[in-house]
Amino acid sequence: GAVVSQHPSWVICKSGTSVKIECRSLDFQATTMFWYRQFPKQSLMLMATSNEGSKATYEQGVEKDKFLINHASLTLSTLTVTSAHPEDSSFYICSARLLEYEQFFGPGTRLTVL
Amino acid sequence: QKEVEQNSGPLSVPEGAIASLNCTYSDRVSQSFFWYRQYSGKSPELIMSIYSNGDKEDGRFTAQLNKASQYVSLLIRDSQPSDSATYLCAVNLASNYQLIWGAGTKLIIKP
Numbered sequence: 268g269a270v271v272s273q274h275p276s277w278v279i280c281k282s283g284t285s286v287k288i289e290c291r292s293l294d295f296q297a298t299t300m301f302w303y304r305q306f307p308k309q310s311l312m313l314m315a316t317s318n319e320g321s322k323a324t325y326e327q328g329v330e331k332d333k334f335l336i337n338h339a340s341l342t343l344s345t346l347t348v349t350s351a352h353p354e355d356s357s358f359y360i361c362s363a364r365l366l367e368y369e370q371f372f373g374p375g376t377r378l379t380v381l
Numbered sequence: 382q383k384e385v386e387q388n389s390g391p392l393s394v395p396e397g398a399i400a401s402l403n404c405t406y407s408d409r410v411s412q413s414f415f416w417y418r419q420y421s422g423k424s425p426e427l428i429m430s431i432y433s434n435g436d437k438e439d440g441r442f443t444a445q446l447n448k449a450s451q452y453v454s455l456l457i458r459d460s461q462p463s464d465s466a467t468y469l470c471a472v473n474l475a476s477n478y479q480l481i482w483g484a485g486t487k488l489i490i491k492p
Contacts, residue, residue: 364478368478369413372427
């Protein structure tokens with residue numbers, strides 16, 4: 268149980284384009300999902316908390332107009348990186364909350380912006 | 382600023398020995414503590430959760446919690462090369478559902 272999927276697993280795009288990443292909880296409903304970013308050999312960095320049916324809460328320094336988050340159902344949250352630039356290249360990982368504070372992670376999406 | 386501290390390592394342990402990973406946290410009201418394993422290039426995987434003082438065992442893994450000392454540890458018995466990974470300690474933030482993450486300890490099991 269507690270399986271979270273992410274799609275796509277990797278994406279390469281041109282600078283200035285937008286990329287949408289989907290995060291799905293496959294066998295449970297998640298009222299709360301989280302989006303993280305991780306640069307090579309660095310720790311997880313929380314970008315935003317996504318709550319079903321309400322606006323996401325962004326961490327300090329994360330541009331909400333650049334990283335659009337939608338959590339329209341109890342099993343799906345999406346992250347759209349708008350007008351991507353090479354500095355946005357990173358490993359994006361979502362997690363879904365199951366019980367209290369337990370988070371289960373998707374496999375991650377590796378984004379490369381050319 | 383609520384923090385979770387871990388030794389970054391690398392921690393090198395011979396195969397078959399016990400690996401001991403440590404974590405301290407600053408928020409006294411935290412109640413939920415987690416250990417995640419992250420292989421290089423992969424996402425974190427939950428391996429242990431602990432909520433009460435004392436030990437919790439699951440197979441070769443034992444989590445130990447001491448709330449008075451604000452200390453949580455993970456012991457891995459009979460270490461295997463496949464245990465080589467970065468181990469992340471996470472602690473709940475009482476005000477919402479977020480976790481505060483340590484930077485992780487890189488563990489290397491030498492055959």
